[in-house]
Amino acid sequence: MFQALADPARRSMVDRLCSGPASVKELAEPLKMALPSVLQHLQMLEASGLVRSEKIGRVRTCHIEPAVLSSAEAWINERRTHWERSLDRLGDYLKANPDGPETEREPETRK
Numbered sequence: 001m002f003q004a005l006a007d008p009a010r011r012s013m014v015d016r017l018c019s020g021p022a023s024v025k026e027l028a029e030p031l032k033m034a035l036p037s038v039l040q041h042l043q044m045l046e047a048s049g050l051v052r053s054e055k056i057g058r059v060r061t062c063h064i065e066p067a068v069l070s071s072a073e074a075w076i077n078e079r080r081t082h083w084e085r086s087l088d089r090l091g092d093y094l095k096a097n098p099d100g101p102e103t104e105r106e107p108e109t110r111k
Contacts, residue, residue, distance in 0.1 A: 001072055004048035009033065010041050014050060017064040024053075024060045 005011055013027050028038040042062065045051040050069065053062045 001048045001050060001068060004044050004050055005072075007041065007044075009038075010045055013041065013045060013062075014064065014069075017051060017062055021061050021063045024062065027062060 005014065009031055012031065016022055016027060016030075024035070024038065024042065027042070028035055031038060042051065042053065045062075046053060048068070050065055051062050052065055053060050055061075
């Protein structure tokens, strides 16, 4: 899923679909690429599970799959929570040890 979201054109399509279903033509309008390229991007979004489409007559309409976005959001939030806790612990340590870690010094040898 993250590979599918790595491309700016695909992120643009997902952003658009978050506000409601859209035809392939509607998704392609703001993008500066040929329709076959748009279709390739949509195939990747569908393969990742982020988007589903249905064809009615000659129009293919795409829909976002919110549950898949929610699972990505949960994973990102878990990572963020982990790093926030780690950085908080580091901050606490640095406050408690403003001069840095205590290190043993090697005895000086006389020449």
